[in-house]
Amino acid sequence: KNEVEQSPQNLTAQEGEFITINCSYSVGISALHWLQQHPGGGIVSLFMLSSGKKKHGRLIATINIQEKHSSLHITASHPRDSAVYICAVNSNTGNQFYFGTGTSLTVIP
Amino acid sequence: EPEVTQTPSHQVTQMGQEVILRCVPISNHLYFYWYRQILGQKVEFLVSFYNNEISEKSEIFDDQFSVERPDGSNFTLKIRSTKLEDSAMYFCASSEGLAGPTDTQYFGPGTRLTVL
Numbered sequence: 001k002n003e004v005e006q007s008p009q010n011l012t013a014q015e016g017e018f019i020t021i022n023c024s025y026s027v028g029i030s031a032l033h034w035l036q037q038h039p040g041g042g043i044v045s046l047f048m049l050s051s052g053k054k055k056h057g058r059l060i061a062t063i064n065i066q067e068k069h070s071s072l073h074i075t076a077s078h079p080r081d082s083a084v085y086i087c088a089v090n091s092n093t094g095n096q097f098y099f100g101t102g103t104s105l106t107v108i109p
Numbered sequence: 110e111p112e113v114t115q116t117p118s119h120q121v122t123q124m125g126q127e128v129i130l131r132c133v134p135i136s137n138h139l140y141f142y143w144y145r146q147i148l149g150q151k152v153e154f155l156v157s158f159y160n161n162e163i164s165e166k167s168e169i170f171d172d173q174f175s176v177e178r179p180d181g182s183n184f185t186l187k188i189r190s191t192k193l194e195d196s197a198m199y200f201c202a203s204s205e206g207l208a209g210p211t212d213t214q215y216f217g218p219g220t221r222l223t224v225l
Contacts (some may be wrong), residue, residue, distance in 0.1 A: 014202045030211050031211035033213075035152075035216075041198060041217075041218070041219055042218050043152070043216040045213050045214055050211065065126070074187075078165060086151075086152060088152070090211050095164065096154060096167060097121065098154070099145075099152040099153065100168035101150075101151045
């Protein structure tokens with residue numbers, strides 16, 4: 001079973017495009033994380049959300065707790081944004097972490 | 110900038126052997142985590158550690174696995190008798206813990222474990 005579902009699985013965009021990656025989850029959560037995994041494998045935390053919206057540079061993350069849904073937006077995409085974006089949640093029962101399968105983003109110059 | 114470090118970067122072992130993967134979390138962090146990622150698959154949570162004991166563990170973290178903080182800086186993952194299916198990238202992470210286990214986590218570069 002997949003507690004966290006992401007869409008799309010793969011995404012190719014032209015440089016400058018606005019990008020949206022979606023995450024839906026089926027468990028009660030205390031927090032949701034957006035992570036970026038680089039081609040070399042390293043993982044960087046982008047956002048941690050428990051409600052509302054956060055913005056950092058060209059990245060915006062939103063969460064709707066009632067709908068159990070989060071989105072990650074990238075404005076003015078750039079080839080250096082090419083990576084796998086992973087949604088992960090802290091379950092509010094027992095503090096388990098559940099990960100989505102990731103969205104592989106390629107931004108073409 | 111402080112970072113989480115992991116050693117070795119790549120470990121090759123024979124099936125049935127014990128391996129110890131090492132991590133040095135960021136020095137003022139209170140929560141520590143191990144994750145694994147089998148090639149081509151999603152990241153999976155193994156265990157979290159706080160106040161010198163396991164805080165939470167997943168179904169994957171069975172009796173084959175153990176974690177330890179042997180001194181003030183290292184955090185280790187031991188696999189007692191490795192199986193072929195233990196081959197994966199293992200990531201260590203740490204967080205400040207001021208907001209409990211939901212804090213932002215900082216990941217190490219990973220150790221690639223290959224079991225032959």
